Amino acid sequence: MARRSGATLAEIAAEAGVSLSTMSKVLNGRPDVSAATRERLEQHLRRHGYTRRGAQRAEMIEVVFHELEAAWSMEVIEGVLDVAQQAGLSIVLTVSGDRHAPSPDWLDGVLRRRPLGVVLVFSDLPAPHRAKLRSRGVPFAIVDPAGDPAPDVPSVGSANWSGGLAATRHLIELGHQRIAAITGPEDMMCSLARVDGYRSAMNAANLPIDPDWIRFGDFHATGGESHARALLTGPNPPTAIFAGSDLQAMGVISAASAQGLSVPGDLSVVGYDDIDLARWLSPQLTTVHQPLRRMGEEAARLVIRLAGGESVDTLRMDLATHLVVRGSTAPPAS
Amino acid sequence: MARRSGATLAEIAAEAGVSLSTMSKVLNGRPDVSAATRERLEQHLRRHGYTRRGAQRAEMIEVVFHELEAAWSMEVIEGVLDVAQQAGLSIVLTVSGDRHAPSPDWLDGVLRRRPLGVVLVFSDLPAPHRAKLRSRGVPFAIVDPAGDPAPDVPSVGSANWSGGLAATRHLIELGHQRIAAITGPEDMMCSLARVDGYRSAMNAANLPIDPDWIRFGDFHATGGESHARALLTGPNPPTAIFAGSDLQAMGVISAASAQGLSVPGDLSVVGYDDIDLARWLSPQLTTVHQPLRRMGEEAARLVIRLAGGESVDTLRMDLATHLVVRGSTAPPAS
Numbered sequence: 001m002a003r004r005s006g007a008t009l010a011e012i013a014a015e016a017g018v019s020l021s022t023m024s025k026v027l028n029g030r031p032d033v034s035a036a037t038r039e040r041l042e043q044h045l046r047r048h049g050y051t052r053r054g055a056q057r058a059e060m061i062e063v064v065f066h067e068l069e070a071a072w073s074m075e076v077i078e079g080v081l082d083v084a085q086q087a088g089l090s091i092v093l094t095v096s097g098d099r100h101a102p103s104p105d106w107l108d109g110v111l112r113r114r115p116l117g118v119v120l121v122f123s124d125l126p127a128p129h130r131a132k133l134r135s136r137g138v139p140f141a142i143v144d145p146a147g148d149p150a151p152d153v154p155s156v157g158s159a160n161w162s163g164g165l166a167a168t169r170h171l172i173e174l175g176h177q178r179i180a181a182i183t184g185p186e187d188m189m190c191s192l193a194r195v196d197g198y199r200s201a202m203n204a205a206n207l208p209i210d211p212d213w214i215r216f217g218d219f220h221a222t223g224g225e226s227h228a229r230a231l232l233t234g235p236n237p238p239t240a241i242f243a244g245s246d247l248q249a250m251g252v253i254s255a256a257s258a259q260g261l262s263v264p265g266d267l268s269v270v271g272y273d274d275i276d277l278a279r280w281l282s283p284q285l286t287t288v289h290q291p292l293r294r295m296g297e298e299a300a301r302l303v304i305r306l307a308g309g310e311s312v313d314t315l316r317m318d319l320a321t322h323l324v325v326r327g328s329t330a331p332p333a334s
Numbered sequence: 335m336a337r338r339s340g341a342t343l344a345e346i347a348a349e350a351g352v353s354l355s356t357m358s359k360v361l362n363g364r365p366d367v368s369a370a371t372r373e374r375l376e377q378h379l380r381r382h383g384y385t386r387r388g389a390q391r392a393e394m395i396e397v398v399f400h401e402l403e404a405a406w407s408m409e410v411i412e413g414v415l416d417v418a419q420q421a422g423l424s425i426v427l428t429v430s431g432d433r434h435a436p437s438p439d440w441l442d443g444v445l446r447r448r449p450l451g452v453v454l455v456f457s458d459l460p461a462p463h464r465a466k467l468r469s470r471g472v473p474f475a476i477v478d479p480a481g482d483p484a485p486d487v488p489s490v491g492s493a494n495w496s497g498g499l500a501a502t503r504h505l506i507e508l509g510h511q512r513i514a515a516i517t518g519p520e521d522m523m524c525s526l527a528r529v530d531g532y533r534s535a536m537n538a539a540n541l542p543i544d545p546d547w548i549r550f551g552d553f554h555a556t557g558g559e560s561h562a563r564a565l566l567t568g569p570n571p572p573t574a575i576f577a578g579s580d581l582q583a584m585g586v587i588s589a590a591s592a593q594g595l596s597v598p599g600d601l602s603v604v605g606y607d608d609i610d611l612a613r614w615l616s617p618q619l620t621t622v623h624q625p626l627r628r629m630g631e632e633a634a635r636l637v638i639r640l641a642g643g644e645s646v647d648t649l650r651m652d653l654a655t656h657l658v659v660r661g662s663t664a665p666p667a668s
Contacts, residue, residue, distance in 0.1 A: 033599065058392075058447075059446075059447075060426065060447075068408055068412055070404050070405050070408035070409070070610055070611070071404045071611070072607070074402055074404035074410065077402065077427070079401055081402070081427065083428070090396075090426050090427075090428060090447060091427050092394065092426050092427075093411070093424075094425075095415060095417065109424065111518075113392075113393075113424060115395075154363070174412050221614040223473065247611075250614040250615070250616075251614065252609065253616050254614055254616055254618075257617070263616075275404070276404055277584065277611065279586070280584040280588055281616075282584075282588055282597075282616070284593070
C-alpha cells in the first residue's frame with residue numbers, strides 16, 4: 001500500500017485544482033483526460049504515494065461470480081485465464097454476493113489482495129464500490145452486465161436481443177406458430193432482452209402470443225423443467241420452446257421425455273449459450289451461441305489495458321451472438 | 335520472504351545437528367517429529383528467518399490443474415472454494431503442465447505468490463518440486479492422484495476399482511453378458527483401476543472378455559464417441575458399455591444415436607463421475623458417483639491443517655464411490 005501521505009484523493013484533487021472526478025479518471029487510467037493533464041496529475045498522485053501501476057500490485061486478476069455454474073462460469077474463467085497467463089498473471093477466483101452485486105466484505109478483501117484488476121460477473125457494481133476501487137487504482141470490468149451499467153463502467157456483454165430474435169425466427173421458419181419462451185429471472189436485463197427478441201420475431205410474423213407462453217425461469221435445469229411441464233400439460237401447449245439457456249433446455253427436454261414427447265419430433269427446443277456439452281446432448285442442441293470465452297478474454301484485456309494506463313476508446317462492448325442449428329429443432333408434427 | 339540469513343536449510347540442519355529430512359519435516363509441519371525436537375528446531379529456523387506459518391503468506395490456496403474440464407474441474411474447485419472461504423482464504427486458479435505434473439515455471443510462480451498452500455490435481459508432483467515447496471514451507475495436497483504417489487505425499491483420491499466393479503456388476507445383474515469398457519488414458523492409475531474393477535466383475539461372473547472390448551479413451555466425449563462407434567460397428571458389438579467418465583458416456587450415447595440405436599433399449603451405458611448434469615441428460619445417466627466436491631474439500635482442509643502446523647494422522651485418503659442407477663441402463667433387448 002506504499003507510503004501514503006494520508007491525503008484523500010479529494011484533497012489531492014483540490015491541491016491540483018481539478019475535480020475529484022478528473023483525478024479519479026487519472027488514477028483509474030481512463031482515456032478521457034489530456035496527456036498533459038494526466039502527466040501533471042500523476043505527479044501529484046505519486047507525491048502522495050498513490051501508485052497506479054504499482055510494483056506492490058499482486059500479479060493477479062481477480063474474477064468474481066455470485067455463483068459458479070459449471071458450464072457457463074468455466075468458459076468465462078477460461079477466457080480470463082488465457083489472457084491472464086499470456087500476460088504472466090494469475091487469477092484469483094471469488095464467489096460473493098447475489099447476482100446483483102458482490103457482498104460488502106468482498107470489497108475489503110479485494111483491497112487487501114490488491115489485484116492488478118478485477119473482472120466481475122454481475123449486473124453492475126454499486127457506485128460506492130466503484131468509487132473505492134477507482135480511488136485505489138484497481139481497474140475493473142463487468143462481464144455480461146445484467147442490469148444497465150453506467151456508461152463509464154467498463155463492460156463486455158453480448159447481443160441478447162438479437163439472440164432471442166434469431167432463435168424464435170428459426171422456429172417460425174420451420175413452420176412453428178405456437179412458440180413459448182422461458183427466459184431467465186425477471187430482474188435481469190439479459191432475460192428481458194432475450195424475451196423481447198422473441199416478442200419481436202413473433203410480432204413480425206403476426207403470430208399471437210398466449211401470455212402463458214412467456215415465463216421467467218432461473219437459468220437452471222430445474223426452472224426449465226418445471227415451466228415446460230406446466231406448458232406441456234396446460235390448456236394451450238406450444239409445439240416449440242425457446243429455452244433461454246442450455247441448462248433450461250435440458251430441463252425442457254427432460255420434461256418432454258417425462259410426458260412421452262420426443263424432441264424434436266413432438267417438440268422443438270432451442271437453447272441459449274452453446275456450452276461445450278450442447279453438441280454432445282442427444283439430440284444435439286440447437287442453441288444461440290453466446291461467446292462466453294471471448295467475453296472473458298475481452299474483459300481481461302480491458303482490465304490489463306486499464307491497469308497499464310493505456311487509453312481505451314470503447315468501455316462498453318457487446319459481442320455478437322449467432323444461432324447454431326443442430327438436432328433439437330424440426331418442423332412441427334401436425 | 336522475511337529477513338533470511340542466507341543459510342540453506344541443509345546448513346541450518348547441520349548447525350542444529352539433525353538431518354535435512356528432519357529439518358524439512360519441521361518446516362513443513364509434518365507430525366512425525368517429537369514436540370521437544372520440533373520446538374528446538376523451530377527456534378533455529380526462526381533465527382535464520384525461516385517462517386512456517388508466516389504473516390507474509392498470502393491468504394490464499396492455489397489450485398492447479400493441467401486443464402479445466404468444465405463439469406469435472408468445477409466440482410473440485412467448488413469444494414476447495416467452500417472450505418477456503420470458510421477459513422477466510424481466497425483461491426488462486428492455475429492451469430499448467432500436462433496431466434503428470436505442472437510445468438517447471440509454475441514452481442517459480444507459486445514461490446513468488448507464496449500461497450498458504452497448494453491443491454494439485456495431478457498424477458503426482460516431481461520430487462524436486464516437492465522438496466522445494468517443503469523447504470519454503472508451502473504445504474500441498476494432491477487430488478485424485480492418477481499415479482501412485484509416494485507415501486509421504488498428502489493426497490485425496492477415490493475408490494476407482496470399486497467404482498468399476500459396481501458399474502459392471504450392475505450391468506451383469508441386468509442380464510448383460512457382452513459388456514465393453516472404455517476407460518481413461520492408459521498412463522493414468524485411475525483408468526487402470528476402473529478397468530481392473532470391470533475385469534474382476536466379468537471374471538467373477540465367468541463372462542469372457544473380447545480383448546477388443548477394453549479400450550483406453552481420453553475421458554472426453556470425443557474419445558467415448560470414436561471408441562463406441564468402433565465397438566458398435568465392429569464384429570462383436572457389446573450390448574452394454576461402461577464408459578469410464580460421464581463425458582465419454584455422452585460420446586457413447588451420441589455414437590449409438592448415430593447408429594440408430596436407442597439407449598437403454600438397444601444399448602445400456604454407465605458413466606463415471608456423476609457430474610451435476612448427469613441427471614439432466616435424456617435418458618438420465620446411470621453412473622458411478624465420484625465425490626469430486628468432497629475430494630476438493632478434504633484436500634483444502636488437509637492443506638489448511640498442514641499450514642497451521644497441525645499434526646495430520648492420515649496423509650492419504652480414498653473417499654468412497656457408489657453407483658447411481660438412473661435411466662441409461664436396462665436389461666438387454668434379446
